[in-house]
Amino acid sequence: LNLIKTIQVELDWVTTESAALEAISERSYDAYLVDAQLLQLSSNNRQHPWLKQGKTVPVIWLTDTPETGITALASGAADYLVYAQLSSPLLERSLRLTIAYARSQYQRKAGKSQHQTQLDKANPTSSNRKKVRYLCNDFSECKYAESAIKRANAQLEQRVRERTAELQRINQELTQEIQERQRVENALRDSEERFRQLAENIGSVFWMIKPDLSELLYVSPMYEEIWGRSCKSFYQNPYSWLDTIHPSDRTSVEMDVAQVIQSDYHQGRLDIEYRIVRPDGSIRWIHARAFPIRNSAGNVYRVAGISEDITDKKRIEEELHQNKLFTEKIANTSPQLLYLYDLITGVNVYVNQQSVELLGYTPEEIQQSGVKFFLDMIHPDDLPLLNELPNHFTTLADHEVSEQEYRIRHKNGSWRWLRSRDIIFRRCANGLPEQILGCAIDITAHKEIELQLRESESRLSAIINSISDGILIVDQQGIVEFANPSAEKLFNQPLKNLVNHEFGLPIVVGETAELGIVRPGGKLGMGEMSIAKTKWQGEPVYVVSLRDITERRQAEEALRESEERFRQLADNIQDVFWLFEPSSNQILYVSPPYEQVWGGSIGNLYIDFNNWLDTIHPDDQESVLDKISKYPQGELITQDYRIVRPDGEIRWICDRAFP
Template sequence: MKPNLNRTFNSTAVGVIFHLADGTIQSCNVEVENILGYTAEQLIGATCFEPPWQTIHEDGSSFPPENHPAIASIRTGQPCSDVIMGFYKPNGDLVWLSIDTLPLIKVNSNELYGVEVSFVDVTQDIGVKNTSQTIGTKRSPQTLTKEQLVDFIPGIIYIYDAIANRNVYINSQTYDSLGYTPQEISELEPNFVTQLMHFDDLARFPAHISRLHSSKEDEICKFEYRMRHKNGEWRWFCSHDRVYSRNPEGSVEQIVGIARDITNRQQTEIALRESETRLTLATNASGIGMWFWDLGNNTLEWTESGREIFGLPHNTELSFDTCFNVIHPEDRDLVQSAIDLALNNKTEYSVEYRVVWADATVRWILAKGRGFYNQDGEAVRMIGTVQDITAQKESEQHLKENEELLRLALFNAKAGTWNWDLIRDEVVWSPENYKLYGIEPQIQPLRYQDWEHTLYPDDIDQTNLEIEKVLSGEISEFRTEFRIIHPHKGIRWILGIGNVTKNENGEPIRLSGINLDISDRQEKAAALRHSEQHLRRVIDSLYSLFCWRNDP
């Protein structure tokens, strides 16, 4: 049989599904996905249009699953022809189908091993009939031969003679999958399998045949392997085989199976494994652990780094409760609330909390994750990361303590800090500096001019000159004394000390430092100068008096 590479029937797309004898879908072609709106992954393994799929008759009444043509053919062993059924797609659209079925019977017996179901989209015909309220000419059913139906199946269908070790039947899909016509494969027999199968997989092939010999009635045995394409490429296949016939002694005579090309899936799985390996290496190197939580059976999987971060021994059987009990008692409500919020709102889970190891060591953890949901919107699992941030938390605590010590030191010294961003012309003051100048803290950000307006008029020019010197690099440190006009305390003396920060080009970008209130010192110095001047005047007066009294 030569392959028909351009099979069309009246230019109409024909969907073909292969059902096993128990009603489950084993395979389908791409037209099925296009017509029904479901992927092959969603269809394969399901039974005939069971909920949530909805089907109806032409009059709008429900089309029970047990009346589906495929089920009827399995029950009666008889074909069905031109059965009209309405099918609701996932997006809610209604598509009308004309369905034909063909029961598949084992050779030399009346036992049914499957049903071929073919259908076409007749939505337009049904719509015209319902709109015009007239009965048109009955659509001629498309009658396909058994060979044509088999050729529509997306996979290689074959019957393998286990005694002669050769294929006695194979459909034309071998051309698309392996580049060989059935005639060319026939010419390669009986060495077709041994010539094309990968050596490593050929070594496992006898074990697969052995499993089939000991298999139960209608049991399907799965085998994944590589075959060399006619162009030299290795292609991955997955075969689902079952015993087709046995001799009177019970030994397997023939095997019927379907082989599907899974090269893309294998390449994806290999890429996924490589990606997981790289991810594991990256997370281990960065000290990040990963966790995978199955919400259905309440089990957790951890990477080795994740276990170490939680202080869990390698042989510990993990569940949500096991890990939750490691969390510090004071943080458990916080963690539970964060999880509930993320799952209910379908947002990212992110929380910091403490864990207590078996030796009473307390560690800080940053946990992040997200939920995954089924078609009904129900959360089925969560995936995320954990990171030990104990060192960061300790640094934050030390910084907080140092800031408090600095605040106390500045308060006692009557000092405040300031930071002038030269690029944005924004001045940031500490709370102590606002108090030093008598300005409300709500006034921010400040500008240079805002500070300049607080200066005593006679000190503005000299102070600006000192700033220009440090910005130009003429002097290395800003250090000057100036007066300000405090709104409540009047004139106050300030000592300003600061340094310049420059970018990679040597250009100044920031001037920062501290201000100290030296009014008391200035007042004491002024009083001392006044006393010295008064003493000088007294001494001068005494000297004049002495000279006068001794003048002859």
């Protein structure tokens, strides 16, 4: 009403029907605006007292549906207005038309009454005939007024028809608008229901709040399960969630939130992780994401967010972190070089700290060198092995282990022998090997021992062919298979008369016999013949040794010196050197480093072979015994196993046995 400018309106406002009746008894009004919610009107109650007022003063019915308004019109109301469509122009037009129509109706009735009075005066008595003109004049004026009223009525009726047509059009538009609104409301209600079901059934907390955090608009029930507090308390105090934040995280969270609010949310979404303390004292990790919702003008009018309980995720991350640290500690304390090698790029993706001890290079130096590290550091004779690695691993299954031995230059310039054991760690999408996981040990000392052994074997061969003892190899049929040059001299027979001929002497294993020999210069001498049984070229044979006893002392001394050199060599290497007799399960010799590595006494080993087996880790004993059973076959056997020292410490042993 305050926005109406074309007419001046004075309004008396009452809130009850009794107050309204009291007001109209004290004062007259041009129109009544009646709220349908105050009065009940139905098709069976069309003579409501207020509608009867419309016979003297027009009634405008305020209603929520067009159907109720049409019922009011049929019951005597001058007009009706629908709440949803109510506006100042519509209210002004309704007031002006209804009041004008009521006034014209009143003037029309008043004109009819005056006209009847003039007709009664038109039949005067003889005594009054002088007043006819006056009366006629008066009647003409009445006719003129009546004609004017008719024109006014016609105009008013035309306006009413126009108004009725307009109201019908508006009513149709309103009906369509109501139907459309109902459709939209139904769709909105369905959408809100789906949203509510989604919000109430997801495992996270969905919430909506005013931009300044002063009022919480919505929070899903999951808040009570995660925070351990009621949603009601959150609604009552939207800032209460800040009090639940862990003291160590509160300052940073408040700073992040304040920064977003001060920027009017121009910096975009808020994405933070923090801890909360539940009423029972338990701590949970929360991942909160918030984003602004803007209106058509681009202003933020609310903020929505999702808070997820990531306690389990954080626990798993921490466990993974601890496992990673544990793995790194194991890798860095392992005596072996551990690495992850990319076959495609030729680069070590990972190397443990053992690279410093074995090669003198840090893992960072190796990784920074890239593919050049192996190209520059591997021995030129072993480079083809590196180039063939990709092709080599294409033939291996995932569980197969590949062993390689190669030389690589230490940072100090020396060459180190490494033995690697590699398996396929990752494959490309096409199934080809991409990365290999491997470990390597320094076998430089082993290689030196092997070299010494080969040299020893070479020396032994040289000794056999050069010693003064005659050596014969005789098969089971008594045929000589081999004879050294000294046998030719001692038996006084050329080699052609010895080899492939019968030995001709009794063969008694384990006994020593003496017989005459021809010494250099043609002098006779005494020889000592001993016979042993062994295998030669895979066949059982007899080894006949004929020695000039004359030089026995000299030979024994030479032998003692040779054994002493061997013992000094075995006693001074860092690894444990041992001799084992498979047929009797007897340990013949163990070098002193055994006591340092095993932590036990060497003397116990000579007493009982099982004393050594007892030191092997229970999980590895079966595989070790299986390897030992293959010793008589004369194979080169390499195996890794664990031992348990007397102090409980577990150590890994790389064992290489050869016949």
